[in-house]
Amino acid sequence: MANIIISANTSWYLYNFRKNTINALIKRGHVVTAIAPKDDYSEKLESLGAEFIHIDIDQGGTNPINDFKTFMGFNKVFSKSNYDVVLNFTPKNNIYSTLAAKTNNIKVINNIAGLGILFINESLTSKIARTLYKFSQRYADKIFFQNEEDKELFIQHKLATVEKTDRLPGSGADLTRFSFSPSEDDGVVRFLLIARMLYDKGIGYYIEAARYLKGKYGDKVEFNLLGFLAVNNPSAVTEKEMQSWVNEGIVNYLGVSDSVEQEIAKVDCMVLPSFYREGVPKSLLEAGAMGKPIVTTDNVGCRETVDDGKNGFLCMPRSTESLVDKLELIINMTHAERINMGRLSREKIEKEFDESIVLTKYLNAIDEVLR
Template identity: 80%
Template sequence: MSNLKNVLLTANTSWYLYNFRKNTIIALIENGFIVTALAPNDSYSEKLETLGVKFIDISIDQGGTNPINDLRTLIQFNKVFSSNRYDVVLNFTPKNNIYSTLAAKINKIKVINNIAGLGILFINESVTSKIARLLYKISQRNADKIFFQNEDDKKLFLEHNLANESITARLPGSGVDLSRFEVIPSQDDGVVRFLLIARMLYDKGIGHYVEAARVLKAKYGNNVEFNLLGFLAVENPSAVSEVEMQSWVDEGIVNYLGVSDEVEKEIAKVDCMVLPSFYREGVPKSLLEAGAMGKPIVTTDNVGCRETVNDGVNGFLCVPRSTQSLIDKLELIIQMSHEERLTMGLKSREKIENEFDESIVINCYLDAIKEVLEK
């Protein structure tokens, strides 16, 4: 392939592109592509530029449902696409998958989309969800390739006739960097530490985690510890507020660790990773990273989450929205010996190495770009 192919990556935050697609960007540059990143400007935009990409700012109202704002976003995409010659655009995150695809088609640019969890779109029968489904239908029929992170989403898309099966493929989530996330056993100090990493949303099961922590703290006292890490008070109807979080911390049932660019330091300290999400996930990055570091996983038998656990082998699956089921599974972890937990965690590493190595994802992207450019 000539080394003058222009590739554009778009997402609804620069944070996402830097944290989830950094190695993909590096691989594209190493393969001779000219890379541009298009996302709202935030503290990660400059970090993207240090990788060697050109950065373009765009405004995207992430969770908003105002059609005027979305129309503005579409117009902005069109403006960028029409003023530069791009060969292929890789879209991540929902609104990018819709509006960037529409704009790309107007400008005859090849499109590769990544459907990472459909959130509430297909659960909800609200007017907003119906409009979103219609927009997906119109836009995705114009894509050249669509990657899904789990079989459930792919099946749903095909059932709703949103895409032609021939252009769909499945990826192992966004993959995980196995050299950055390596096995680090927790200390054997008599305390069993749990960690939940996510945006602090009730849909991610934060409420159930806190209730479980309250029950288990009452039973095991200081022999158990429950930690939370991730963005707080985000713009989302199911967001946990700062006041709520502070009340849980004051009650002494959880520790809130804020946000971190070096999550591996926090994962290293714990005995088990937890995510009781009932949201339609892609494949949660936090579970992949914890698995790569040799941690047992407790998560829900839910879309995207269940892909990371062989129940009873490298962790446990609990019933979505059931605090009691979560308590039962966490207690299984607490009652294991330190050695048993480490052994279970090594099974996680094995699973991640076999199924979720980031290099698998990067190679799929390089192949897909080659494929759509040759069409």
């Protein structure tokens, strides 16, 4: 039995993306403490059997004073108890929790779930972040990556050594919760994009494609968006922008949901035209598990979910024309053809992205670092 910390930049993330990890750790007999900023999901983490400790994290901020306070917050928590291992998720946790853990002789297992804009641009912020990653990751005992390209990039830039790294199939999909669910054949082809509402996720291209295709096909097509709006990020879509698109009749904005499977079940195809450097998008894995065709970009992390032409289509990043072409392929299929494509999605997720693979790797990694 070990005293284990699981840490991320929101309680929402830990509950929605790592609930089964927490359950598996507790079932194994470990004591679990969740550390994240307090939000509506903090009590839900406690209901799973984990202790919860609040910490301040300025998710999208670049103020070094706030980040130093985050490091000191982790250090204060870690110094007060005999923790054995910390599992970190999300960027600032991977950096500051790692440094605080090593100060307190705690083993560290990090998860690099995509690199976002870190390697897209050469801004001062990105350069500082890369330096912090390089400094902090030398103290990690294990680093999981969600795609091979991110893993190779870290090794190439000497941000991590080969021996410490391993590959996970994203964060996996819960094949019991996300079961095969064909849409109704009612003559309307419905598309859904689930993500934080960020332009980096391709929201702008989705809107442009929806505007064109609604003009061409009218009520025979429907475009939906689900996810956090007006988040603390320079790429965020504003509430005013979203409302203008809804008023124009281009898209339906569905807000946020803890039961995304209910919304996925209704649609014919999942879309994510992201040019963000993804890990492996959870929404695509869950949609695939439910038997939905996928249209996404030929981009790091996204392309892992699609065998082009079999269970979906890959479009060019930052290209409305390419996205429209692929969405039209879906629209012009028969309902039966879309269902058959969705079956191949389900088979791919079962074979490559079952969440049980992720849970087993984490349990083995904990045993390994404690030895």
